[in-house]
Amino acid sequence: MLVERTLGFSLIGRDFSKAHAPRHRRGGSKIREKNALSTPRLFHVGVPGFVQSRAFRCIWLLEEIGVDDFEVVMVTPGQPYGPQMRSYGVRHSRKLPTLELDGQEISESGVICQVLAERYAEHKSLLGRPEERLELLQWIAMAETCITFRIPLLPTLMRPDQDLDSIRTGAVEPMRAVFRDNIERFEEHFDERGSDYLLASGFSAADTMCGWSLDTLHSWGVMDLSAGDSPKTLAYLERLRARPAFLEAEKYVNVAPGRYSRGCAPLDD
Amino acid sequence: MLVERTLGFSLIGRDFSKAHAPRHRRGGSKIREKNALSTPRLFHVGVPGFVQSRAFRCIWLLEEIGVDDFEVVMVTPGQPYGPQMRSYGVRHSRKLPTLELDGQEISESGVICQVLAERYAEHKSLLGRPEERLELLQWIAMAETCITFRIPLLPTLMRPDQDLDSIRTGAVEPMRAVFRDNIERFEEHFDERGSDYLLASGFSAADTMCGWSLDTLHSWGVMDLSAGDSPKTLAYLERLRARPAFLEAEKYVNVAPGRYSRGCAPLDD
Structure with missing residues (x-):
């Protein structure tokens, strides 16, 4: 099993090989279909021409791997993130980036990048060589x-x-x-x-x-x-x-607050 | 093997079970004797009453685990760290903390704490439960x-x-x-x-x-x-x-630049 092989123990305390129903089904996701993983959802914010939150690192990583099934929620800059994330079902986190994955909320972009890279390492490893x-x-x-x-x-x-x-x-x-x-x-x-x-x-x-x-x-x-x-x-x-993946990840800073799937495609709520 | 069990792959690209000759032998080290590991050497700096470098985190961790065989090198504050560390054989690093371990130089206190905690996990785990x-x-x-x-x-x-x-x-x-x-x-x-x-x-x-x-x-x-x-x-x-381990780790800020073993005992050069 992917995660066991990479880490020696289960990624977030349980076995990913037990498939969970994805929240938002989309066609054509080879990675998702293969492993039957739930959809990662990242919370992000940006001000065009000035700054993008560290969630950029994580979206970029997903694009580099070629993950087809993920979701980005853009929040409104300058307003507290916690209450905005609550309206999307986040229970605890009030900090960006936040990753929702299999019912867990994960903070810190370095941890999120590791978690996502480990999860999809079988498809394309961005963790370097073991040494x-x-x-x-x-x-x-x-x-x-x-x-x-x-x-x-x-x-x-x-x-x-x-x-x-x-x-x-x-x-x-x-x-x-x-x-x-x-x-x-x-x-x-x-x-x-x-x-x-x-x-x-x-890379x-x-x-x-x-x-x-x-x-x-x-x-x-x-x-x-x-x-x-x-x-x-x-x-x-x-x-x-x-890099094409960098340019793809840059698109989100220009869109209105709301939910988006890969390619910055709006998702209806 | 400890590291293999914890991580699923070798810690720094080679097998710790192949013992290396420790640089500074001391008596009474149950942990060292058992695993025949080399002596970790940490570079640290501090200004009494004001600040201690992040190496404090790593010394504190070693004290909590009860590692008997480690070395702390105090450098002079306010002078570039790179040249000072060169005089102790460090080749690349110019940043504190630096850990020398089995011929490797490791930076970033978070990484050093993980490396040390993994290395001595069999003695006392400070990595929490797998989940x-x-x-x-x-x-x-x-x-x-x-x-x-x-x-x-x-x-x-x-x-x-x-x-x-x-x-x-x-x-x-x-x-x-x-x-x-x-x-x-x-x-x-x-x-x-x-x-x-x-x-x-x-803890x-x-x-x-x-x-x-x-x-x-x-x-x-x-x-x-x-x-x-x-x-x-x-x-x-x-x-x-x-915590006694915190108080032990605090001692180094008060001593003159130089090499010390556990308990802040001066080492002759």
């Missing part, structure tokens, strides 16, 4: 830590009585250096490896994870890859952005 | 995302021409609300579960991960658990801080 597991996990973590405000800078930034000068010299400028250093770590990696993607074995969940981070922060100039010091990382980002 | 795996992974991710600056607030904060008012109203105040919301998520969890620790099955790597985040940000008042709205999360933090 790359630790590297994959480090990139998944790095996708967040490379955009995390350096923790010792937080007290200066968050002080109630802070002034502009101390914020600039005590938090913002040091953080710019951290972002430059993080770019350098990517650049060194591509220099040493000469690979097109983060793992030597090819993986490491790329959907770090790709969103680089794409988002580069588009704002916060991690500016076009300054000339990181040509390989810039080429990597351009390679990612040109 | 808690997804919950564990979500807490490990949450430990970072709960302290990550909300991404859409970054452009305002990082703009070169920013003024104090826009930073306050466009980044700092919204981020304070995010931190309050993150505290509320912990509080809701303890309200619903009534458990002493994050996983229902008891786990989820606690060493989130514990460092809460301990650090609470001590600065950035995530203030004593404001009255989160009594259960405050009690949780106090429970964590009272």
Whole structure:
């Protein structure tokens, strides 16, 4: 069984080989028909031209694998996500992305990408080779830590009585250096490896994870890859952005709140 | 074999049952003697009374498991970590924490905690029950995302021409609300579960991960658990801080740069 083979124990505490009735039947899904899995439903939000939630990483991953049967729910930006998700049956989560899968609610895009990649690994593996597991996990973590405000800078930034000068010299400028250093770590990696993607074995969940981070922060100039010091990382980002699955995943940011199936096709409620 | 049983494939691409000569032999290590594993070496830094690096999470975990044979290298704060680690034989990493294990360099505290917890799971499991795996992974991710600056607030904060008012109203105040919301998520969890620790099955790597985040940000008042709205999360933090393994892990912040074995005992170079 797929999940048992990959992980050594059941994915979310029960056996996926026991088929569950999918909520929304669609024709032509080779992956779904084969494994009789329920439909993954992802909650997502975006502001066109500015930002897309981390659910982008997960939709991109599903597109790369070629999963035909999934659902994306776009919520309204700027309004609390919890109540909006409640209206779609979510019980606990109030954070994006949220994945609904077999009655479970799963948060954290890194976990969601792993869960989905493991679930559909028999169709197309985006988990790298077994010996790359630790590297994959480090990139998944790095996708967040490379955009995390350096923790010792937080007290200066968050002080109630802070002034502009101390914020600039005590938090913002040091953080710019951290972002430059993080770019350098990517650049060194591509220099040493000469690979097109983060793992030597090819495109993986490491790329959907770090790709969103680089794409988002580069588009704002916060991690500016076009300054000339990181040509390989810039080429990597351009390679990612040109992938058909990336372009498919980008479509959702432009649609109205509501439910969509693959290809950004509206679902009637 | 321990690792095979837990993961379904070898932990870092080779079989741990093939023993490697430990670099620093010490007496009395039941765990090491049993499995003939090499000595884990963690790189760490801290400023007394202010902050300890995320390596704290990993040392704390080793102390909870009761691993007798490990090494901590304290580097000098405020100086680049890469060159300091090079002088101890680290080849690539320039980020803390770094774990050296069987000739591999592993970054990201969440990955290091998983690797160490898996390695010593036969002695004492801090990975929760198999059916808690997804919950564990979500807490490990949450430990970072709960302290990550909300991404859409970054452009305002990082703009070169920013003024104090826009930073306050466009980044700092919204981020304070995010931190309050993150505290509320912990509080809701303890309200619903009534458990002493994050996983229902008891203390786990989820606690060493989130514990460092809460301990650090609470001590600065950035995530203030004593404001009255989160009594259960405050009690949780106090429970964590009272654990003997937490207190053992705290000792390293007070010592001079150099190599130490368990119990913060200096190692001669």
